[in-house]
Amino acid sequence: MAVISRERRGVGAALLRLLFRWASLWFWLAVRLRLLLYRVGLLRSLGVNVPVICVGNLTTGGTGKTPAVAWVVKALQQMGQKPFILSRGYKSDSSGNDEMRVLEELCPGVPHIQNPDRVAGAEKAVHDGAQLIVLDDGFSHLRLKRDLDILLFDALNPFGFGRMLPRGLLREPLSSVRRAKFAIFSRAGVASEDRLRDLEDTIRCKGFVGGIAHAAHAPVRLVRINNGEEAPLEILQGAVVAPFCGIGNPRGFERTLEKLGAKLTSLGALHLDDHQDFGERVLKRQVIPFLRNSREGNATVAVCTQKDAVKFRGTDIEAEAGMPIYELQVEFRIIKNEEGLLQALKGALANTATRNDG
Secondary structure, three states, rough: OOOOOOOOOOHHHHHHHHHHHHHHHHHHHHHHHHHHHHHHHOOEEEOOOOOEEEEEEOOOOOOOOOHHHHHHHHHHHOOOOOOOEEEOOOOEOEEHHHHHHHHHHHHHOOOOEOOEEEEEEEHHHHOOOOOOOOEEOOOOOEEOOOOOEEEEOOOOOHHHHHHHHOOEEEOEEEEEEEEHOEEEEEEEEOOOOOHHHHHHHHHOOOOOOOEEEEEEEEEEEEEEEOOOOEOOOOHOOOEEEEEEOOOHHHHHHHHHHHOOOEEOOOOOOOOOOOOOOOHHHHHHHHHHHHHHHHHHOOEEEEEEEEHHHHOOOOHHHHEEEHOOOOEEEEEEEEEEEEHHHHHHHHHHHHHHHHHOOO
């Protein structure tokens, strides 16, 4: 990330960016060819006999998609629906991956199927009784037809540095926004009105004609890792903290802590890879040393995200770190045009019902 964002300077970093730029050209060509094959019908999308609503993004992670999926699931439940969740299951084991465990906590009782082949996963969901599927991170998975595509953009880094993988974070050209019927700019609560207006104009210029909403990841509580006790957010006001996380956009997490009045030590925050497995090797060689060094730098409390916390619940990490560790739980809230998003969800359900009746 430091290389493609130009945070890392020097000849070596410049050569890597040049190499990435060359590789991204071939990736761009491959993606364009694939999109063309679907457009002309040489590759075909397959449907299932239930509505499919996709919550996805154009970049590789970092948009706050998991809590957005939970918001959509709960909104559909309030409409009287009983959705299934379908996801790829990236870096999952026999118990699922971190996103699955977070969604189990955010949406208890909602069936969740993980399968890299989303068509096979959707067919299994229907076989298991699904009457509605929420597709988690499937915008680029064109084999499965859907009734509504919702695209998420992180307002802090919406377009993946404006370049395709691996030079940037884009999975597809930005012009692919025209396939979506609704867009949400997440983390809008920490972006200016001018910036949000510019971001909206950018996707409109690329051909997007759907509705747009703004969302915030509002911190709601702190939960102690070792015993599940809740603490008020106010304990972070003026506190020196040691943040660590393995998420797509760690800067968004840090910005949230700063807005809560927390202070970082000179070590800053520990950034692990997105979906990082918190096995004994990572805990012993990275997390625990970072927390101990942060404690020596006057940190009194450590904070991670819920996505990180689900990976090491029940461990004795607090005792080894020598300080209390809290997970910061956030709530995905639509702060602009919630009604438009709800109408888009209802429209997808109505269109499917009309199609099936016909």
